[in-house]
Amino acid sequence: MAHLICHPPEDTTQFVPKLHLILETIKSGISAELKAELLAGITEIAESHHPSGASMDELRDVWRGVLPDHRILCLTESATHTAMWHHYANNYRGVVLEFRCIDELDSVWLAAKPVTYPAQKPAIYTADGWAELMNLQNEEAIRTILHAATYTKSPDWSYESEWRIASFKRPTDTGHFSDYKFDRRELGAVYFGPMISPEDRLSLCLAARAFPEAKLWDVEIGMSREFSLRAVNA
Structure with a gap:
């Protein structure tokens, strides 16, 4: 989240609605003080809260529904x-x-x-990659996973x-x-x-x-x- 706030991408339509709104607001221009306050708030939340896993469970449910129909x-x-x-x-x-x-x-x-056959595994097989997936809409996240799982293998x-x-x-x-x-x-x-x-x-x-x-x-x-x-x- 901190990386996205500091470096918002040009296209934000693939992100979940709340994050899309935040990033578009940042791109339209906010003060340095407000940006610093946002980053401090993210750090505070990360240090004081533990994720429930609800987003991960939701993505898993979508994946389980898609996979049997994939050819x-x-x-x-x-x-x-x-x-x-x-x-x-x-x-x-x-x-x-x-x-x-x-x-x-x-x-x-x-x-x-x-x-x-990349020597380095695609991002979806890393913790950072999954963190990025959690910020995407489920449909976009599933497309990302399907593409990596379908078109990449180990060397x-x-x-x-x-x-x-x-x-x-x-x-x-x-x-x-x-x-x-x-x-x-x-x-x-x-x-x-x-x-x-x-x-x-x-x-x-x-x-x-x-x-x-x-x-x-x-x-x-x-x-x-x-x-x-x-x-x-x-």
């Missing part, structure tokens, strides 16, 4: 990263789907944003080279997952894992015929343990 689609830049195949493709027995971003189709993939996960698309549950959706259709032309390639079963590979090769732009690739593990690609003549 995240996770994508990656690479089709040949060994750890990714191990973690997300059934120990090399699955497949990777590559999607094409097509402007004229307004492909949803165009909305993807890259995940960042340990940087190998994923991840991109994400975030949205919310549609009125007709149930449960915690949503299925979205995509245009047949948007499937650009299918990569078959090096351990995929012959039966799965055959059935997927046949199914891929319905997608005119989809190229088929076998992913192979070389002597150096690196992945290589070989085109499939389907």
Whole structure:
């Protein structure tokens, strides 16, 4: 609060109404004596009162209501990263789907944003960051938390080279997952894992015929343990 009073931001609309009013009044011009009195009052309150946690509880309630309706689609830049195949493709027995971003189709993939892997945690994971959230309107605070939780990870996960698309549950959706259709032309390639079963590979090769732009690739593990690609003549 003291920092905001000394350095009121240009846009104060995201703050709770009382704080918004105080900051706009300060920006319109108050005397140095009144500002000093405000700061002294804040210090006195901080030293003599203990927070009840009501604001934090209210924010938690809003968060619990929002989270079940939140949807995240996770994508990656690479089709040949060994750890990714191990973690997300059934120990090399699955497949990777590559999607094409097509402007004229307004492909949803165009909305993807890259995940960042900062060495320093976002502010929301610190006490100072939570103090700032408490001064925001609940909707703005939730947007701030969602963005940080959705688009940042620790550096340990940087190998994923991840991109994400975030949205919310549609009125007709149930449960915690949503299925979205995509245009047949948007499937650009299918990569078959090096351990995929012959039966799965055959059935997927046949199914891929319905997608005119989809190229088929076998992913192979070389002597150096690196992945290589070989085109499939389907």
